[in-house]
Amino acid sequence: MAEQPELTIQGWGPPGTRVAHVADGALELTADAAVKRTLPKAARKHLARELGWTPRSTPPVPVDSIELAPSRLPVPVRAELVTLLGLENVRDDRDSRLRRTGGKSYLDLLRRRSGDATDAPDAVLTPADTAQTAALLELCTRHGVVVVPFGGGTSVVGGLSGTDVDDRPVVVVDLSRMAGVVSVDVPSSLVTAGPGMRGPALEDALAEHDLTLGHLPQSWEFATLGGYAATRSAGQASTGIGRFDELVTGLTLATPTGVLELGHAPASAAGPDLLGLALGSEGTLGVITEVTVRVRPRPRTEEYEGWSFRSWAAGLAALQRLARHDLLPDVVRLSDPDETRANLMLASGAGARALRGALRGRGHGDGCLLVVGWQGLPTIVRARQRAATSLLREDGGKRAGTRVGESWERHRFEAPYLRDRLLDVGLLVETLETAATWSALPTVYDAARRALREALSTPGTQPLVMTHLSHGYATGGSLYLTVLADRDDDLPIQQWLTAKRAATDAVLAAGGTLTHHHAVGADHRPWLDREIGPRGVDVLRAVKATLDPAGICNPGVLLPS
Numbered sequence: 377m378a379e380q381p382e383l384t385i386q387g388w389g390p391p392g393t394r395v396a397h398v399a400d401g402a403l404e405l406t407a408d409a410a411v412k413r414t415l416p417k418a419a420r421k422h423l424a425r426e427l428g429w430t431p432r433s434t435p436p437v438p439v440d441s442i443e444l445a446p447s448r449l450p451v452p453v454r455a456e457l458v459t460l461l462g463l464e465n466v467r468d469d470r471d472s473r474l475r476r477t478g479g480k481s482y483l484d485l486l487r488r489r490s491g492d493a494t495d496a497p498d499a500v501l502t503p504a505d506t507a508q509t510a511a512l513l514e515l516c517t518r519h520g521v522v523v524v525p526f527g528g529g530t531s532v533v534g535g536l537s538g539t540d541v542d543d544r545p546v547v548v549v550d551l552s553r554m555a556g557v558v559s560v561d562v563p564s565s566l567v568t569a570g571p572g573m574r575g576p577a578l579e580d581a582l583a584e585h586d587l588t589l590g591h592l593p594q595s596w597e598f599a600t601l602g603g604y605a606a607t608r609s610a611g612q613a614s615t616g617i618g619r620f621d622e623l624v625t626g627l628t629l630a631t632p633t634g635v636l637e638l639g640h641a642p643a644s645a646a647g648p649d650l651l652g653l654a655l656g657s658e659g660t661l662g663v664i665t666e667v668t669v670r671v672r673p674r675p676r677t678e679e680y681e682g683w684s685f686r687s688w689a690a691g692l693a694a695l696q697r698l699a700r701h702d703l704l705p706d707v708v709r710l711s712d713p714d715e716t717r718a719n720l721m722l723a724s725g726a727g728a729r730a731l732r733g734a735l736r737g738r739g740h741g742d743g744c745l746l747v748v749g750w751q752g753l754p755t756i757v758r759a760r761q762r763a764a765t766s767l768l769r770e771d772g773g774k775r776a777g778t779r780v781g782e783s784w785e786r787h788r789f790e791a792p793y794l795r796d797r798l799l800d801v802g803l804l805v806e807t808l809e810t811a812a813t814w815s816a817l818p819t820v821y822d823a824a825r826r827a828l829r830e831a832l833s834t835p836g837t838q839p840l841v842m843t844h845l846s847h848g849y850a851t852g853g854s855l856y857l858t859v860l861a862d863r864d865d866d867l868p869i870q871q872w873l874t875a876k877r878a879a880t881d882a883v884l885a886a887g888g889t890l891t892h893h894h895a896v897g898a899d900h901r902p903w904l905d906r907e908i909g910p911r912g913v914d915v916l917r918a919v920k921a922t923l924d925p926a927g928i929c930n931p932g933v934l935l936p937s
């Protein structure tokens with residue numbers, strides 16, 4: 377198995393590279409110098425004007441100066457773990473712990489960039505299989521050591537804290553040694569793999585069988601199958617192929633009180649679906665040690681194209697009608713006017729200028745761009761495309777051409793790299809997501825934007841809130857909001873927490889879900905009872921008490937404290 381690159385500690389990507397893009401279906405990484413051009417002068421000016429932001433240099437502290445407290449793992453416990461896993465699989469050196477400190481939210485990055493690693497775990501364990509994982513959970517239960525499963529480390533909701541309210545020592549269970557394909561069942565379109573396997577490695581392995589999983593979140597380069605399952609992730613083509621939780625047909629969950637094998641048959645009526653309890657459990661019930669997912673033949677063709685609409689409301693109405701007729705494309709991404717304008721500013725060159733002119737010419741100058749994509753057999757793709765095209769036209773959409781769609785496809789993994797650049801020049805950059813029914817979406821959209829605007833405006837500055845509908849369903853869609861604002865250099869964490877609190881309250885009050893695909897983590901846990909009700913929280917607590925009676929499994933996430 378090829379070595380999987382480590383994520384850089386203070387940002388995104390493998391160390392030494394700053395941007396990824398897709399070329400001929402493969403991911404390419406570009407070195408630092410070339411990336412300076414990714415924020416064109418026009419975009420810089422646009423942002424300065426919109427935000428009242430003064431560009432300034434705010435680089436991260438050198439990695440060497442990040443502070444780390446000594447490991448608190450008791451020596452006898454460490455010795456027992458070494459006996460179980462081997463010396464090289466129980467690590468408490470600075471680099472191992474630092475690399476598995478927290479995830480990649482804006483707050484995580486602020487902490488790491490300022491030299492704070494007080495949430496570092498006390499040790500990193502790398503078990504080889506389910507049996508070792510179950511044994512280490514039993515051992516940690518006996519000694520009162522908290523266990524945090526760690527996949528790719530890309531959580532954006534505080535899912536990976538190494539601190540414990542009861543001040544117990546914390547170990548991270550890094551699943552990178554369990555990262556291979558276990559079996560491929562071609563007739564049943566199923567693959568079983570280790571939880572530490574990342575997207576690119578899995579796709580390479582499946583390509584040998586002319587199969588694909590097709591799950592492509594923007595964190596695809598680093599996130600893992602176990603992490604996708606534990607957080608109920610959604611990918612860029614989830615509208616068509618389904619979210620990750622819909623693709624999982626079985627999994628193995630090692631818990632402190634035993635191993636659960638869930639799933640197996642293509643469908644079952646044998647009582648409530650326990651698989652659904654493990655999906656989205658975020659490490660609170662144990663460690664997912666194997667995942668079985670439904671795969672499909674590699675698409676013979678992929679078509680991406682752009683459309684424009686006069687307004688956000690017109691774009692939403694058109695997608696709603698596609699949904700009602702079961703004609704939503706596999707990729708659906710409708711940008712609101714703020715995001716459309718910013719994207720056109722960020723895209724330099726003659727193509728972007730021509731598109732801006734064309735949109736103005738058709739009266740869509742303040743309108744919305746829609747990117748759609750279809751995958752599969754050419755005849756089916758063409759038929760679906762034709763049917764959707766005629767409805768989009770009837771609803772006032774105008775084709776903006778394949779270049780818009782292809783440009784989105786080529787640049788779709790770049791935003792996280794660009795985020796590091798924006799953090800370097802004094803900006804607040806964070807994302808939020810939710811989902812709502814078609815009828816509630818406009819209210820949720822207005823409420824979230826208003827709350828963010830009010831919370832982040834100061835005399836002379838205001839945030840830029842850019843939104844797109846990222847996934848469509850028969851009954852509604854998800855909204856993904858990107859927020860840029862002048863960073864409060866003195867209290868940046870407080871600045872974001874205030875805005876996040878206001879936006880979350882507003883989204884829930886308007887009928888949106890707490891999270892469509894980022895999961896609950898530590899950041900959303902105070903609101904879980906508003907989502908599922910106090911009895912719902914009691915049910916989850918009862919399940920946890922059965923599987924994890926000592927409460928050692930990722931106690932800092934999901935369930936309200």
Ligand SMILES: Cc1cc2nc3c(=O)[nH]c(=O)nc-3n(C[C@H](O)[C@H](O)[C@H](O)COP(=O)(O)OP(=O)(O)OC[C@H]3O[C@@H](n4cnc5c(N)ncnc54)[C@H](O)[C@@H]3O)c2cc1C
Nearest residue numbers: 527528529530531535593594595600602603609610659664
């Ligand atoms: C730049 C960026 C882009 C992103 N884009 C998307 C996107 O498009 N769609 C999307 O859904 N999400 C996205 N995310 C969020 C994140 O990538 C997903 O939540 C992903 O599923 C996490 O996978 P991971 O392997 O990195 O898990 P981690 O971050 O390592 O862990 C996430 C949570 O799951 C638990 N966990 C991990 N592995 C296991 C396991 N084997 N057993 C039990 N619990 C486990 C952890 O304890 C933690 O609570 C993005 C994040 C970033 C930073």
